[in-house]
Amino acid sequence: xxNVQLFRTGDTPRPDVIILAHKLTREYDMxxxxxxxxxxxxxxxxxxxxxAVMGPSGSGKSTLMNLIGCLDTxxxxxxxxxxxxxxxxxxxxxxxxxxxxxxxxFQTFNLLPRADALHNVELxxxxxxxxxRSRRERAVHALERVGLGNRMDHKPNxxxxxxxxxxxxxxxxxxxxxxxxADEPTGNLDSTTSTEIMGxxxxxxxxxxxxxxVTHEHDIxxxxxxxxxxxxxxxxxxxAQAA
Amino acid sequence: xxxFEAVRMALQTLRAQxxxxxxxxxxxxxxxxxxxxxxxxxxxxxxYMTEKFAQTLYGVNTFQLRxxxxxxxxxxxxxxxxWARRPRIRFSDAEAISAGLTIPVVTAWQxxxxxxxxxxxKEARDIDLTTASERYFDIKNLNIAIGRxxxxxxxxxxxxxxxxxxxxxxxxxxxxxxxxxxxRIGGVPYRVIGVxxxxxxxxxFPLDRFVVVPALSPAxxxxxxxxxxxxxxxxxxxxxxxxxAIAQAEGIMRSRRHLRPKQxxxxxxxxxxxxxxxxxxxxxxxxTVIPGIxxxxxxxxxxxxxxxxxxAVAERTREIGLRKSLGARRAxxxxxxxxxxxxxxxxxxxxxxxxxxxxxxxxxxxSPLPASVSPASVVLGVVMGAGVGIVAGVYPASxxxxxxxxxxxxxx
Numbered sequence: 001x002x003n004v005q006l007f008r009t010g011d012t013p014r015p016d017v018i019i020l021a022h023k024l025t026r027e028y029d030m031x032x033x034x035x036x037x038x039x040x041x042x043x044x045x046x047x048x049x050x051x052a053v054m055g056p057s058g059s060g061k062s063t064l065m066n067l068i069g070c071l072d073t074x075x076x077x078x079x080x081x082x083x084x085x086x087x088x089x090x091x092x093x094x095x096x097x098x099x100x101x102x103x104x105x106f107q108t109f110n111l112l113p114r115a116d117a118l119h120n121v122e123l124x125x126x127x128x129x130x131x132x133r134s135r136r137e138r139a140v141h142a143l144e145r146v147g148l149g150n151r152m153d154h155k156p157n158x159x160x161x162x163x164x165x166x167x168x169x170x171x172x173x174x175x176x177x178x179x180x181x182a183d184e185p186t187g188n189l190d191s192t193t194s195t196e197i198m199g200x201x202x203x204x205x206x207x208x209x210x211x212x213x214v215t216h217e218h219d220i221x222x223x224x225x226x227x228x229x230x231x232x233x234x235x236x237x238x239x240a241q242a243a
Numbered sequence: 244x245x246x247f248e249a250v251r252m253a254l255q256t257l258r259a260q261x262x263x264x265x266x267x268x269x270x271x272x273x274x275x276x277x278x279x280x281x282x283x284x285x286x287x288x289x290x291y292m293t294e295k296f297a298q299t300l301y302g303v304n305t306f307q308l309r310x311x312x313x314x315x316x317x318x319x320x321x322x323x324x325x326w327a328r329r330p331r332i333r334f335s336d337a338e339a340i341s342a343g344l345t346i347p348v349v350t351a352w353q354x355x356x357x358x359x360x361x362x363x364x365k366e367a368r369d370i371d372l373t374t375a376s377e378r379y380f381d382i383k384n385l386n387i388a389i390g391r392x393x394x395x396x397x398x399x400x401x402x403x404x405x406x407x408x409x410x411x412x413x414x415x416x417x418x419x420x421x422x423x424x425x426x427r428i429g430g431v432p433y434r435v436i437g438v439x440x441x442x443x444x445x446x447x448f449p450l451d452r453f454v455v456v457p458a459l460s461p462a463x464x465x466x467x468x469x470x471x472x473x474x475x476x477x478x479x480x481x482x483x484x485x486x487x488a489i490a491q492a493e494g495i496m497r498s499r500r501h502l503r504p505k506q507x508x509x510x511x512x513x514x515x516x517x518x519x520x521x522x523x524x525x526x527x528x529x530x531t532v533i534p535g536i537x538x539x540x541x542x543x544x545x546x547x548x549x550x551x552x553x554x555a556v557a558e559r560t561r562e563i564g565l566r567k568s569l570g571a572r573r574a575x576x577x578x579x580x581x582x583x584x585x586x587x588x589x590x591x592x593x594x595x596x597x598x599x600x601x602x603x604x605x606x607x608x609x610s611p612l613p614a615s616v617s618p619a620s621v622v623l624g625v626v627m628g629a630g631v632g633i634v635a636g637v638y639p640a641s642x643x644x645x646x647x648x649x650x651x652x653x654x655x
Contacts, residue, residue, distance in 0.1 A: 066649050069568070071567075071568060071648045071649050071652075072649055091572075091573065092572040092573060092574070095567060095570050095571060095572040095573075095575075096570065096572070098567075098568060098569065098570045099569065099570020100570070104568050104569070106565075106652070110561065110565045110652070112562060112565075114255065114256070114259040115255070123566070123569050124569045124570055126248055127566070127569060127570040127571050127572070127575055128570065171569070175570075
């Protein structure tokens with residue numbers, strides 16, 4: 001599909017390339033031994049793609065996910081996100097990128113238990129420095145997009161698992177990020193609810209959202225248009241599939 | 244993230260964890276409450292001492308010629324023995340000063356001792372018998388409630404008439420009028436001619452247990468040897484004139500006692516300054532000791548808050564990871580936890596201020612200590628509370644801010 005060989009160190013990615021990973025490596029110094037989680041991963045993801053990243057545990061998919069999510073920096077290689085080289089940014093700059101460019105959806109939802117749905121969704125906007133009124137409007141809109149317009153004042157423990165994940169998705173969307181980055185988004189949900197959440201992802205993708213999803217379940221990955229499989233820290237397969 | 248947002252979040256957390264927060268603000272609460280109350284006592288007593296106590300004991304713009312000072316705290320035995328060797332004040336000394344002063348003054352003689360006063364078969368024990376001249380009532384600002392004070396004529400003729408303190412009148416006559424009745428003072432019959440207004444108490448000591456009789460009346464023998472006074476009271480019109488009068492009186496006394504220029508006075512010209520100096524000393528001690536107590540409880544409060552905050556950081560590691568993944572920078576996380584600890588401490592301080600003010604009023608109402616709240620202590624309480632919060636929050640907050648988002652998110 002996308003020819004990664006086209007990119008050489010020193011180049012700038014084409015504007016429609018949202019994610020460009022070039023020869024990414026990530027090594028962890030565990031004291032006695034050096035763990036090489038990624039051994040040179042090159043991936044390009046374009047605007048409005050729906051990509052699933054798969055692989056057995058230890059394949060490096062979580063590490064790649066952390067790098068793509070700007071939670072971590074590579075040992076070597078380049079990482080470009082939405083036209084900006086982020087592989088050599090420092091802590092607080094990465095925080096700003098995460099805030100602007102990435103919408104995280106976690107397996108365990110990670111909602112603040114004592115805050116209502118609306119406040120949970122407002123959080124990224126608080127860190128973006130947006131003030132009260134427009135922040136609220138944006139959060140309300142995001143909740144309506146995931147069909148929770150009538151549950152805004154509910155706390156997480158007053159919501160079902162599927163509703164919680166919808167709140168998390170609304171929170172991921174509220175800053176209008178370049179990519180929606182989901183880590184096992186259905187891992188804590190039953191199959192009916194999983195299908196429902198996959199429906200939400202499909203709808204967002206349909207609306208133009210770029211979606212990257214890490215999963216180890218084949219029937220979940222089947223919802224994506226492209227599946228990248230990692231094995232032993234390198235890309236094993238990278239193929240498009242019929243949705 | 245704006246500061247206001249951080250405080251709002253902090254208050255949210257406080258509300259959610261009421262019990263834990265309650266404990267954590269206890270230290271600051273106690274510290275600030277004791278600061279306000281203790282300062283209130285010092286403040287109130289201070290004002291009482293300088294305004295009322297000194298004036299009650301001495302009178303306004305008044306000095307007393309005495310053998311030794313009236314108010315003698317912490318005096319070593321050697322000084323006492325030296326005072327005891329001094330000559331007594333004589334009637335003639337008082338007369339010489341009265342004649343010699345060029346400043347307009349009011350004067351009175353005064354001697355006192357404790358006696359038993361009786362009426363019929365009723366007795367009042369340990370009553371202060373004061374033998375005084377007629378202007379004593381003016382100088383001491385003793386207003387007569389019923390009857391009249393004795394006159395100069397009655398004083399000079401040594402008439403056996405008595406003016407009672409309120410407590411003595413109550414004790415001997417209950418609700419009946421004592422005027423015209425005959426009481427026995429040390430076995431000598433006296434006719435009651437007046438009762439002094441209620442004086443209340445001073446630091447718990449009752450001020451109404453006294454009898455005043457003319458200086459030259461028979462009871463003078465109960466108090467002092469013939470011709471001897473405890474004190475000669477001189478009241479001037481102003482502080483300045485009082486000082487001038489003291490200088491004149493000192494000259495007169497030194498020449499009467501034949502003191503050479505290098506010899507010290509063997510008498511004192513006592514004013515309320517001595518009491519006030521003594522009190523200033525005590526209040527200096529209070530002012531050094533109170534901060535000690537307050538600092539100790541604030542330090543404990545700070546340590547408690549720091550521990551609670553460290554616990555909060557550990558418990559909410561995941562939350563911190565989440566916030567960071569949503570774009571919180573180090574400064575945002577730092578500010579959030581600092582705001583939380585500062586809010587805890589400030590809320591504690593606010594409760595402490597309310598409790599301290601309440602305590603001050605209770606002390607004022609229920610004890611003889613005249614406590615009153617000092618505004619400076621309230622300001623200081625707030626500042627210290629917030630300060631403790633910030634100081635105690637720095638370490639936990641910086642730990643939270645430095646957390647790695649990936650590790651934090653993985654925390655169970």
